[in-house]
Amino acid sequence: MSEASLSVADIADVQAAAWGAAFDYAARHSPFYREHFARAGIAAGDKISLAEIARIPTIDKSVVSGHPEQFLCVPREKIVDIVTTSGSTGQPLVWQLTENDLQRLARNEELSFACAGFTAADTVLLAVAMDRCFIAGMAYYLGLRRLGCAVVRVGPATPAMHLDLIRRVQPTAIVSVPSFLSHLADKAAEAKFDLAAAGIRKAVCIGEAVRENDFSLNRAGLAVEKSWGAKVFSTFGVTELAASLCECAAGLGGHLHPELLFLEALDESGCAVPDGEVGELTATTFGVEAMPLIRYRTGDFAAIHRAPCRCGRPTLRIGPVVGRKNQKLKLKGTTIFPSAMKTVLDAVPDISSYVIIAWRENNLSDAVEVKIACAGDAAKITAALRERFQGEIKVAPQITVAPPAEIEKLQLPDGVRKRRYFVDFRD
Numbered sequence: 272m273s274e275a276s277l278s279v280a281d282i283a284d285v286q287a288a289a290w291g292a293a294f295d296y297a298a299r300h301s302p303f304y305r306e307h308f309a310r311a312g313i314a315a316g317d318k319i320s321l322a323e324i325a326r327i328p329t330i331d332k333s334v335v336s337g338h339p340e341q342f343l344c345v346p347r348e349k350i351v352d353i354v355t356t357s358g359s360t361g362q363p364l365v366w367q368l369t370e371n372d373l374q375r376l377a378r379n380e381e382l383s384f385a386c387a388g389f390t391a392a393d394t395v396l397l398a399v400a401m402d403r404c405f406i407a408g409m410a411y412y413l414g415l416r417r418l419g420c421a422v423v424r425v426g427p428a429t430p431a432m433h434l435d436l437i438r439r440v441q442p443t444a445i446v447s448v449p450s451f452l453s454h455l456a457d458k459a460a461e462a463k464f465d466l467a468a469a470g471i472r473k474a475v476c477i478g479e480a481v482r483e484n485d486f487s488l489n490r491a492g493l494a495v496e497k498s499w500g501a502k503v504f505s506t507f508g509v510t511e512l513a514a515s516l517c518e519c520a521a522g523l524g525g526h527l528h529p530e531l532l533f534l535e536a537l538d539e540s541g542c543a544v545p546d547g548e549v550g551e552l553t554a555t556t557f558g559v560e561a562m563p564l565i566r567y568r569t570g571d572f573a574a575i576h577r578a579p580c581r582c583g584r585p586t587l588r589i590g591p592v593v594g595r596k597n598q599k600l601k602l603k604g605t606t607i608f609p610s611a612m613k614t615v616l617d618a619v620p621d622i623s624s625y626v627i628i629a630w631r632e633n634n635l636s637d638a639v640e641v642k643i644a645c646a647g648d649a650a651k652i653t654a655a656l657r658e659r660f661q662g663e664i665k666v667a668p669q670i671t672v673a674p675p676a677e678i679e680k681l682q683l684p685d686g687v688r689k690r691r692y693f694v695d696f697r698d
């Protein structure tokens with residue numbers, strides 16, 4: 272059955288059945304979960320319905336990294352692929368997959384790309400690393416192949432190689448990080464290469480947000496859309512879940528594939544946040560053989576939307592990821608992510624550059640300063656910015672005007688290659 276023809280009741284049935292199997296499997300095969308369930312007062316043989324899932328305490332990356340072997344449910348000879356997590360926080364986890372897990376991964380990506388309108392007629396430039404133990408490049412490749420697309424595995428090659436391939440292969444779509452797409456567009460402009468006329472009509476953007484919380488394209492998303500003349504699709508994936516959620520053409524958040532994953536958005540105390548409000552994405556994997564996860568806090572914060580999408584799919588969608596757990600700021604009693612402050616700053620044309628700096632003030636509060644460089648009346652711009660912060664995120668950080676060179680130095684200190692807009696001195 273295609274996902275577009277599922278009803279809300281069908282989805283509930285699919286998830287209930289998948290959960291039943293996942294829970295039984297973990298209870299029988301996972302040394303960790305056997306003990307975890309027992310500690311939660313769930314006896315061997317007990318059945319827990321999906322509605323009762325909150326009886327099982329959540330876990331996070333630190334629990335897995337403490338004893339990863341306890342999560343492995345199969346003997347070593349069943350493992351066919353080993354990847355690592357991206358390591359954006361702490362040491363990367365080693366993640367193991369069986370042949371069936373790879374098939375599940377491929378199925379997830381097949382559904383995700385189909386959701387974005389990809390068909391066998393597409394030729395796809397895959398500008399994502401296939402090696403270095405990343406799961407993403409391989410996952411996209413497997414999914415696109417199942418869909419029958421022609422895949423050009425260019426990876427993170429030079430702009431010259433990309434432009435040459437675009438000329439010679441005439442791809443219809445590209446999968447890449449938005450900042451790299453912008454970099455390629457700059458290089459194409461320098462080479463007088465008309466990218467927008469090159470025929471690439473779909474750009475699947477990974478790793479960085481391309482939308483605001485209201486689903487409008489943000490600055491990065493607009494730049495890609497304009498320079499490539501392509502429709503922008505956001506996709507979000509987590510290595511440990513071997514799953515991703517990709518947008519459909521309506522661009523209203525990534526669609527969940529109900530037979531592969533169950534998702535919750537939780538607050539700090541572990542309670543579900545209301546629909547449309549940002550919480551920590553917490554996932555339960557379905558159909559995973561080697562390292563299944565139950566109520567795994569991903570560290571990524573986004574809102575879950577349950578209203579049916581304009582495309583007709585009634586599956587749950589996730590909004591843009593607003594930040595990681597370690598970026599969360601406590602400012603004057605309000606929890607805020609630097610990305611929300613960035614949205615406010617990006618909307619002020621008089622500000623030429625900026626950097627957000629955080630310190631630990633005490634256990635309950637952080638100190639946050641925004642350094643801006645601006646053209647024009649600094650006092651007036653600062654006052655207007657303070658008002659914008661108050662209006663849009665309810666609190667205003669300390670705002671200081673600084674010379675562009677000072678901001679540049681904070682954004683790109685020695686040895687840092689990727690420009691930072693947020694500098695965290697809290698650790």
Ligand SMILES: [Zn+2]
Pocket residue numbers: 518519520521522523526580581582583584
């Ligand atoms: Zn949709």
